[in-house]
Amino acid sequence: MRHLSLFLASGLAALASQSHAQQAIPDTIVTATRIPTPAERVPAAITVITRQDIEERGYQSLAEALTAVPGINLVGQGGLGGQTSAFTRGTNSSHTLVLLDGVPINDASTPAGAFNFGQDLLGNLDRIEVVRGPAASLYGSAALGGAINLVTRQAPQGGPGGKVFAPFGEVAGGSNSTIRGNLGATGRVEAFDYLVSGQSLSTRGSNALAPRLQTTNGERDGFRGQSTMARLGWTPVEGSRLEGIVQWRQNNFGLDGSNNAFRQADDPNYSGEDRRWFGQLRGETRLLDGAWTTGLRGFTTEDRRRYVNRPNPGASGIADDLYRGSRTGLDWGNTVRLPGFGAFADGALAFGVTHALEESRSLSGSPASRTRVFAQQHVTAGYASLQYRAWERLDLTAGLRQDSTTGFTDATTWQLGAVLALPEVASRLRISAGTAFRAPSLYERFGTNASTLGNPALKAERSTGWEIGADTDVALFGRPRAATASWTFFQSRITNLINSVRAPLPGFVFTSVNVDRADIHGAELGLTLRPAPWLETTANWTITEAEDAITDRRLLRRPEHVVSITARVVPTPRLVIAPTVLFTGRSSDFLITNTGDFGSRGAVRGGTVVNLGATYKATEVVSLFLEGRNLGNSRWEPTSGYVTPGRSLLVGTRFAL
Template sequence: MRRSLLLATSALALAFTPAHAQQALPETIVTATRIPTEQARVPAAVTVLTRQDIEERGWRSLAEALATVPGMRLVQGGGLGQQASAFLRGSNSRHVLVLLDGVPVNDPSEPNGAFNFGNEMLGDIERIEVVRGPGSSLYGSGAIGGVVNMITRRAPMGTPARAFGDLAAGSNRTLRGVLGLEGTTPTTDFLVVGQSMSSRGSDATAPRFNANTGEREGFTGAAGTARLGWAPVEGSRVEGLLRWRENGAGLDNIPRDDPNNEQTDRRLYGQLRGETALLGGAWTTGLRAAVTEDRRRNVNLPDGLNPTRTDDLFRGTRQVLDWGNRVRLGDLGPLEEAGIAFGATHERESSDSQAGSPPFRTSVDATARNTAFHAGAQARVLGRLDLSAGLRQDLAEDYDGFTSWQLGAVLALPEAQSRLRASAGTAFKAPSLYQRFGRIGTSFRGNPDLSPERSFAWEVGGETDIPLFGRDDGATLGATWFDTRFRDLINFNAAFSTLENVERARARGAELSLVLRPMPWLDASAAWTVTETRDEATGRPLPRRPRNVLTLAARVAPTDRLVIAPELLFTGPSPEGAFAAYDNTGRSFTSITYNKAGTVLNLTGSYRVSEGITAYAEGRNLTGSRFEPANGFVVPGRSLLAGARFTF
């Protein structure tokens, strides 16, 4: 019955000409193909979150922003600084690849190679591009569920030197500040940004536990970004970027708080790249070198609840050397606006980590290297059919390499104000350094013979504009149907002494959307994701993947000075794995249980006081929901932040 309902829902959406709503103005996407392409011509489901979205909706972290993306389910154990995992289209949290300006930043010292979305503040981020579906043909390991690319701010051309900033304060003793300087000259551009935030925080442990002490988990964070670009001649550019971020936060525990559990998380990132145009601008070639260093420390001092001392240190580094090319071929017979992209990437990642206490002390001291070659092509046929293809070969030193591919097509139907798209491809996740070389005392050894986790996925979808309210696009209906099969997933062997490629799973569903534009000053949108997952060995649903996720949002601008942006996030019941769920007494369940559904209401209002000053107020969880995204951990309580953004 559930499967029939899902199929019927998707069929109904496709009848309306299916995908999530796009902006009315053309949007150029870089992440999806490595060639700047209009969003309407990209054969993948893409969501773009702009600087305007970040400010008008009051998103304080990357996790808050991504919670609104169709197909994305964010699970966070508390507020800023707390672990936040992303489950994209039913994939595992380690199957989402995160980029900063096109460079992978997943921490090599994280045991599964997953990314913590709860650490990133957004003061220096210009836009976030989220490409759903397999992306390994472009970016290699980790891009099974999709790719998230954070693109840092850059001074617009023709901008004289100017300062900008953001100062705010609010409940829970929260203080936030951003201060920056940017500008351009005829041949250079520069940007310097500093940001910080501190908060007493809230209690992330569910109040339903009998042993809950109500302890708040505070947060302090700071980050600095510097960019310098030089364009000596037209078509050539050299750019350097440095970014530092360091956070400190208290950690909650379930079913009982631990008052001395603290963590710090620091990332250093540097990138130097140059590119130049050849053959009259038809061929652009570029070289990029980047280094990322992550350092995480977790300290838990002895107390009345726990007499042991924990001092965990995780250190991971990633070095990337990338050569990339874009060639615009123009019209070739029946092919129009043809282009190709090709290049090579070399990565070196290492982990030097120690965690836990004897006899269960965990250690990793390992290095891995990988070289990859990639190529892609795209063209238009008959003025309305966009075709694309991508191929990548990864050649790793210490595990089997992988060949990934992707094919896609987009058909424009201007007569019906619609477009259809379809794509299919493969992706993989390399075994992490911990999975291959980690040790836990004398009882566990990693498996250096592990194979990559792999997937095959396809999707079909599209969207259509419906004339309403006196305009051609008064409403936009969209839908995407997706299906992913996972193979060779890594899990413990029966003796828990090592790891094996033993699991298989499947995820499928539909992303449905509706945008209404009834008035020039009002836009309203709804995004509903229906996901069905299954462990193919047990037949059970995969943990923490709810069947239904719904986002309702609006932008109300009754004057050119005032913007009101409400946001309602609904998450349906989600399964929780055995031994990961607790009743009110703290007793764990030995079978699959379900987390209850929950709803969170956010509201942000902005008022432009003058040309360079905008005042705002951000309300979070205004109904005081005690929703548990993961069993035992509640969303932060009701809060209010007020401040002003300025430019001068």
């Protein structure tokens, strides 16, 4: 009876063990398999950005933190608040799924469900796990290119007796009248633990438009953002836990639009507001002497975006657009440790069921042609993931998922992977293959106005992909891991891509149809050098060939080459210097001419950005830091017409008691 009451008390939370494992064992990855697994045994290309990385490199936003990740190309339209898209391994911007503590947070009201990486600050995060490659068999729709899990900070878990209180915070200021602050505390009282934190950032920003444009007047696009988070947990006995999380953030920022001649131009009256509420209640308990962990989670997330533009002498654009997207659901998740047999050991099975209700309530566009989306859809899925280790060196993984979405054919996805350890040559070889899909968005299915007609009969976009890669440690200078070389080759084919075409109706009416296909292949090459205890440097080179399978033309905004070089230099035990060099090669885009006109398709030149972070540990609990961005003042345009924010410098202090 006692075990039954504990199971019921564990109430609303699935897979709570995921974030706990990530906190307790930094080298354990959950996002890639749903089962806590050592990183070297995961059959996927993964990158983990820790809290230490965020602070030492001076990452301020989610977009900044992802710029050096292999296989991901961030394309922004200005600085903080501007639309920033991620193209993972050459897939579309809507093909990267973003999770917050395991819950999908892609906005259901966006036209294709794409995530805006220019909005989220990092004060509440503990780590970021990036999994490249198809991940739909684990998380469902949208993970054709990969999945990114944002893991929030967590307090020490409760235990028998004792009290703990640990405040933390930072304050910084610098260029463009930027002021940033973060304050929080974690604590534990008996079996209860808690965390509260808040962050605020205000900046005048910089001009998002390229200085070459004749239509720019130097108007800055400012940004003000706030976020808060509260977390409360209860661990009545070892192996059983109940936890609730609430998070809120709101950003206000400036935008640019078109002037009276329909040219890209500065617009001082164009502004945006982006707000998100997120909450979940989750619990877990262990059964069968700890061999079976089961849990239930309830979650809800709501995004509210509003863009307002009033006419002025230089720009005639008028807008009052409101987008509201929400996702509410339940997860039941389980992890069962399986017995070994013969040469097979370390077996584990993860399985569960999830259900979510997605809604969009949006009204946008000009007064003469308002786009309305008032629609919802239910998504129900069941999944299972199995893994075993054979002969103490071969890790095998298999996953299967079935998704059912209101109004169109169900989607079945699978994934197979293997990792072979070769200690004789200090290497590991991995290979994986899988399928993925993206369900049509509510806008694509039901959005209507005078010139747009939704298509409820749309099919899901689908992909099949594979990858093979290896990591090798090299001994030099008397150091067993003086260097690590890595390589990954990947390939995917995407069908049923959704595009807008002229509808067979009178007038200029467009609708969405499944007409496009894409072929993508490429390589991720990496080299890490550790010639001395005080120096570590990593170079990553991503090569991507992403083409339209019908026309053989390169897909837009997918550069062929992206190179990142990072280093961590520790000249003294108290000082850490972390420079970053980012080079992005040329890509294809629709060009904005010097007069601000929207031109034809062409090549956008590549560019290089240099950033620097430095941290000095003044005392055991207080550190001083410096963050330098775009130190070379590059005028590179990630998107034609929009320039990289100019040189800036921030100085500050942080403490953790």
